[in-house]
Amino acid sequence: MLCADLDASPERCADVWPNVTFYGFVQRLADGSRRSKWNDFEAGRAPILTVMNALEPDAVVVTGKTAWHRIEDSAGQFEANFEWIYHPAQASGRF
Numbered sequence: 001m002l003c004a005d006l007d008a009s010p011e012r013c014a015d016v017w018p019n020v021t022f023y024g025f026v027q028r029l030a031d032g033s034r035r036s037k038w039n040d041f042e043a044g045r046a047p048i049l050t051v052m053n054a055l056e057p058d059a060v061v062v063t064g065k066t067a068w069h070r071i072e073d074s075a076g077q078f079e080a081n082f083e084w085i086y087h088p089a090q091a092s093g094r095f
Helices: 010-019 038-055 065-077
Strands: 059-063 081-085
Touching: 038 065, 059 065, 065 081
Parallel strands: 059 081
Antiparallel strands: none
16 A cells, blocks of 8 residues: 555655556546446547556556456556556445
8 A cells, every 4th residue: 555554754655646647547527427438438448558658657556347348458568567446436335
C-alpha cells in the first residue's frame, strides 16, 4: 500500500504521489443514467494504451470488470503488474 507503514513520515508519503497517475478510461461525461456504455469502454481502449506506452508504468490497478475486459488482452505487452478491483461505486461494496 502507498504509505501504509505506521512509521511513514509525511515527507516519505509526499514523495510517493509524484509517481502516481490517475486515468479515466471512459472519455465522455456519463448521460442521465450515469452508466457508461460498452462502446464508451471500447472507445477508451486505444487512448489508455497510448498513455501506458508513454508512461511505462510499473503497476496498473484497473477499477471495474468492464474496463479490465477492454485491456486485459493487451496487458502482456507491458512489463507492469496488472490488477483489477471492483469499482468503488459498485453497490456490493466489495473491492
